[in-house]
Amino acid sequence: MFAGAIAAKGGILRGCFGFIDGTARPISRPKHYQRQCFSGHKRHHCSKWQAVLLPNGMIGSLYGGHRGSMHDSTLLTSSKVLDALQQKFTTFVGPDGFCISGDSGYGRAELVKKPFSKVEVLNDRRKKALNKAMSRVREPVEWGFKEMRMYVNPINKLYRVAVILISCHHCLHHNQASQYFDLEPPSLEEYLVTFAE
Template identity: 35%
Template sequence: MFGRASATSCHIFYFVVEFLDEKLAEFLFFDADRIIKNLDRYCAAIAAKATGSIEGVWGFIDGTVRPICRPSKGQQAMHNGHKRVHAMKFQTVVTPDGIISHLFGPVDGRRHDLFILNQSGLKTQLEINPSFHNKLIYGDPAYGCTNVFCCPYKGCRVNAPQMELNKDMSAVRVSVEWSYGEITKYYSFPDYKRHQRVATTPTATLDKLGVFFTNCVTIARGGSNNSKYFSCKPPTFDEYLASYA
């Protein structure tokens, strides 16, 4: 192809992949400037979709499991007991405009979501920024309820209004799963477990770039299932890449 040996093309491809990963790491972790400008819009979009929702929710957090080939070393660390596969885990926050606005990972597949949250430092970053005070990210019970995170009511004393609120928030939180589906829809490589050889292939890097390019597809197409569900338009390319530039 292009008058070059396949091995040369492969080297060029992986050089570009690693170059982009290095340049985009901080940008993909948390683009605070863009998010702050849209916080009120995000909160309004979620509140409009979930009647009686928790006030101030602007995004949804979750961990995703990416299956890999059984590694020759460290098998126990990479094994995810819940999914019963060897895997890497990533943490993401999805906003109503369909953009995956936070990405952290990879982490060993055996790790709990709360461990990943503590490792990421996301909670600290939100707490030290006044713009995120009284604003919340919604997640499953593993993330608990703090000044920047909230979760469903639980326990034997949950009353009827609280159960209804849990139901409404659960319905909108499913949008996180849609975003994961978008990634494998456009970039199927992460779904090919046999090719996910952590010792020979930069699988985590390719997963992270899949997130970036999925965001780009969402912008180029003027939206995704998420943004249409919440009636919340994604940013333009200029807005999305402003802090990177």
């Protein structure tokens, strides 16, 4: 269902059912561990988060509250989200299995497909077309993070609660991603029962 919705919008990665991305939530300069919390890339102190967003606008996985200097690929490894996905989906691995789309911050992994580098697309029109097509359908990931920025204060526990509440709101009201991919979010009851498992 999700892979079909992404393909219908021009995503040409076979089996791609979601998008993974990291975000850095600004925090006040801490009294201790300033160096660990500082992101040289963002040029401020922050807390790093990773989310897997689904085309119906729901957040399939949220992991974070880690030091700002942590790289996205390190966050992916420590989250163990790929292990969880492999256990959930038996057809996840292989050329015809499912995958999630990530940005260039993620290393090469069989389950996370990232764009080809500028060097790789230099003389290869097919790779360039793939990058362009997947870039268009990756935009909903940024919509999800933008929405989280509007509603929350970047304190770790509040951030997690805010994500759950935003997801509950998405169950009751259409969101930008679910409208774009023409998918219904789960009912509130279906969503909340996932926490009982």
